[in-house]
Amino acid sequence: MDSLLDFEECVKDSPEFRLKLELFEADVNVLETHLDKVMKLCGKMVEAGQVYNAANQLFLSGLAELSMFHQKDSVINNCLNQFNQGLQEMISFHTILFDQTQRAISQQLTNLCTQFLPQLLATRREFLRIGGDLDSAALKNSQVSRHRATDAERASHLLLATRKCYQHFALDYCLQLNTFKTQQRLDVLNSVFSFVHAQFTFFHQGFDLLRDLEPTMKTMAAQLSQLSTDCAAKRKELENTHLLVQQRDASGEPLVVPCSGSEELIQGYLFKRSRRKTKTWKRCWFSIRDNQLIYRKSHKEASVVLFEDLRLCAVKSLENIDRRFCFDLLSVQKSCALQADSEEVKQSWLEALQGSIDLAYRQPKEAPPPQGGGDSSPGPPPQRQSVLGEAFRAPGNMLCCDCGEEEPRWASINLGVTVCIQCSGIHRSLGVHLSKVRSLTLDSWEAEQLKLLCILGNNVVNRIYEARCSDEGRVKPRSDSSRSEKEAWIKEKYVEKRFVQSSSEGKAEAGRRLYRAAMAGDLVAMAAALAEGSEVNGSIGEEGGGQTPLIGAAIGGSLLACEFLLLNGAKVNHRDLRGQGALHAAATAGHTGQVCLLLKRGANQYAVDERGQDPLAIAVETANADIVTLLRMARMNEEMRDSEGVFGAIRDDETFQDIFRDFSDMASHDPERLSRRKFSREGQEEEEEDKRGRRGETVNSVKKTTQ
Template identity: 40%
Template sequence: MLVKQCQAMLEAGRVYCQTSKSFVNGLRDLGQHCSGDKTMEECLDKFSKKLSIVLEAQGEVIETTQKSVKTKLQNFVKEDVRRFKDVRRGFERGSECLEGALVRNAQAPRGKQHEVEEASNALLNARKTFRSEALDYVLEINVIEAKKKTDILMAMLSLMEAQAQLFQHGHQSFSELEEYRQKLNEEHTQFVLNSAREKRDMEQRHAAIKKKDVSYDDSIMDFNADAANGIAMEGYLYKRASNAFKTWSRRWFSIQKNQLVYQKKFKDQPTVVVEDLRLCTVKPSSENERRFCFEVVSPSKCCLLQADSERQQQAWISAVQNSIASAFQEHREDPHSPRQRLSSVSASSLGGGGGVDQENKGCKALEEVGAIPGNKQCCDCGEPGPDWASINLGITLCITCSGIHRSLGVHFSKVRSLTLDSWEPELIKLMCELGNTVINRIYEARIDEITIKKPHPSSPRGDKESWIRSKYVEKKFIQKLPGTGNTLLRRSSGKRNRAGTQDRTIQRPPLKPKPNRATLPRVTGLSPSDLVQKNNTHKDVEEDEEDLSGLHPGALLYRSAALQNFPVMADALAHGADVNWVNVAEESSTPLIQAVSANALAACEFLLQNGANVNQADSNGRGPLHHATILGHTGLVCLFLKRGADYNARDKNQKDPITIAVDNANADIVTLLRIAKMNKEMREMDGAFGQSGDETYQDIFRDFSHMASNNPEKLNRRSADPKS
């Protein structure tokens, strides 16, 4: 029992020492954190060192107890007590043998002399053995009693000696700190008095402050563009989420490095709201029911924010405006700074091979946009080297004019950077179809007849803004059209003679189809085999110029979309053409469906960028995606799916695009449609906050886009007859 208790004591002692060492390490770490407070640092350092010394001595006591007490007691029990028990068992066996011999001797019959002699001899031997074992047993008793005393006494003496040394060593160690402890005790007393005095003073100040009005807004909201840490402005704002729930969240916003960023927590990485404040505009928002709201409008998004007060709202609006002004000032001071093209504008968005070849093709495509007539100067002010573009107008802009275009709204101009944004191949192709010269012929047709002077690169921003609004919003400089009726187009694509055209003051030049592009008539509702036959017949007809001067803007857009004449399409839109105009005479077909009929990828992109409805169906219930699927235009199918076309829409025959593609045995289009459907289902499974799309899905669509723009012959169907 004593050995077990000793073992339990040793285990508890080791646990105590280990825990105490952890505590001492904690004191040492706390002293390092209090490096600014000399008193605390010195106190914790001295005490942790002394406690470490005591713990080391206590560990030595435990080891001594292990050797002197537990080991000796275990040896005594295992060896001496075991030997004593063996001798005792021998004595007990001899006693039993003697008892048996006495019984047999008493039972020996008197008349049988030989049995009497045998019993007597056995009794003598048993008595002799018993007395010998009795002597050994008595000896072993005396030996074990003596050894027990010596072993136990020696173990206790060793234990007491170790304990005495422990306490003597501990007393000596802590005695060395006696003066320091007295000094620290005095300092502690003074600290208590000072703390009580400070507490009383703070309570008095607190009571005095509570009597005053503390409801005022004391937040400091100053804009400092030259702040040492690079943060020109910071503070809390409410941000409305862009999800379907439109929830509001309080975030820490800051203006730094010419960007507007926010953080959810202090240690989180900042989330960029506006990458370049030069590209945004800020204005108060009164449409929202919440107070103190303002909008920061950038090329890609509109961020609605809310301050805590009207004062903070004005401060943030001023800060953003000042940041924009500071950024423009820096840009003017260093006009020749190198423009770096980001990796986002790489060959991955322009098709072709890989590696360096892709990058070279990307740069070549962007240079191709700049090579279009007039694109080397800003379309509105003439500043050389523009690196921004309006993708729905097809023009290049300087950074100042791009900011003004952005403030007009995306229904007038969609601004994108030629160097900072990624460009899809169909957008590159669209930009190369128009250009500043073409658009200015339309939007500045009457510039010589008016007194307003066109701004130049050094003109004030206000003059540029007034010019741009007059040019694109009010359209003061385009040729005004006389009133025209809702002309309905006929199926014939020959020359059109309309009454009253001689009286028009404005005559559009006749349209001539572009070389190497089929001027297809309306083909809605035709099967692929009928289309091939109709196209072959059409090729045999001489391509005459077509007079479209009598058409009103909607009909003009409709016809020019089929002919892929981008200047006339832009002209029609400038004169107010409805991009979703419906030709009732041709089964309610739209300009977008006409562009599909001609397999005009860039024309479709142009119409979509200008607000064409990708899901608007004709009288047969067929939208642009249906027609592209029927005609086997894989590139257009890819484009419409990327622009949100409904692949589940059914026509009057209850056929959706997937069914049509399967019937026509077009494996490429079936693949695109099924991948788009699977990708949408995956996003719905991930919930409202799922990823924007699977990487494989995006890669496949990107490859088809590249091929449709750069190698369209690879997407030609092997046969127009789905059964062949």
């Protein structure tokens, strides 16, 4: 036990006593500070615990709602309910713990401080005051002359009385200090013991609760194991089904779907022309059922019978309108023009409709057999077959680039290689930033993408990505190799680029080499530079004005270089130090094909450079009629689309779509025909005003119609 103040020394009031008293008072002050800190931290801990309990309660409410959602699933519902009950009891235990902590720490220590410290402080003030009076009385007594007996006697009596009073307060003050020092040890230990006992009780209750839940948890563990097995089997089944469907139809086009039942012959999406507004076409879901042609405008609307009896109808192809793949269905009362998405889909519908009409006359009571759907002619349709034949022209493309399997049906459009179906799945797992996979028989291909596949091809790309294969001692997998072997090879080849012949030049020089190759339109050099790690969006520094390879390709005029860089992640709206992007550069150089391609890829035609000029202003300044026409028509079309959001009656302007398509086809197949045509700004501005006036009349008429 710590030493206490000695009462005998207190009466003597020696220097040793005064020194020990000061140390005692300092200990009391430090102890008071610690007690105050502990009580404040305890309060914060209890408040945080209450917030934690409130959050836990909200969490349990969410679990209860989740349990209600799965009330039809007995396994999940029972599991969630039992865990919810157990956790609810844990919250109650926590509440009790925080209440006991509050009483154990805060209340006991508060009682200690409020019971002793205020009285101790008041006694100390009196002790210091009487000590001062004693010093004054002793000083006066020492200064009285021996010849003044009366004053000397009075001073002696005052000194004696003051000393007795001082001894009384000093002894009282020492008693209180000793009592506080003794009591605080008991109260602090009792407080901490109560807190630990509350924790012991809490964890013991939790242990008992979890022990009661142990049989339930074992049952749930067995159910979870079974669910895990069932889930893995179901996931495998879904993946296999997904792969089969993907192989059959991965183009994203709305192909006709033959139905398995006897009540319905054919179904699919068609465009239906409005009878009131002949230029308005609506995409609807059509089906033939019970000798009727039925359609739905959307999944939220009910089916509508378009023709009640197909026996009273005739079907024919429409060749005298601008839109492609159209056919007409006529009856005595009405006719309806329909449009398919491709020639093969159109023919399937014509065959199915005519077959349904014929069958309705021959067997009105029997369910018609399945017709159309393209099942009678195996293999890819003619248009797809032409894509496949064009792709196989490049050297090495008739074998899979990664395993050598014959006649691959898939391709990576950004790498420029053909791959088999198993390797295509591995390519997809790499991510679209490394490989963009597309089907050669099911997907639609743009001219630029198909040309890239023919110019690069498997032999060229393999010379780049497999240059050091023999040096590494690596053996390329074959078509009969396991999937794991092919996957390891493809990752080493395209992700790690382990077999690429690395260059000793720095990144800056590699970037300049990619820029020069892009400007020259050298696709092989560009592919090699990207394989060696050149940044597709890296700028060539201040000496080149901060231009990227895409801007260089736009300046050089190579349409395929622009498409290759865009497919490999080039940012179409990146701008150099002068604020000009690829679209500015193409407009300045007068490359109409590049302008068309960049607009299709989302280039911002309103971005201005350091002179405040956008691409349209540059085209007007250079007097390039084709580019001005493209940019202005694109702006008009965008304005028409904006008006669609207000009035809901205007689609993409057909004139713009036709002009845009013509320019795109001409840039890909006949770029020599794209020549500059000089024109006067005054005449062009008058033409622009006239076009805007016609657009305004169209919008006003739509407003009146919608109102």
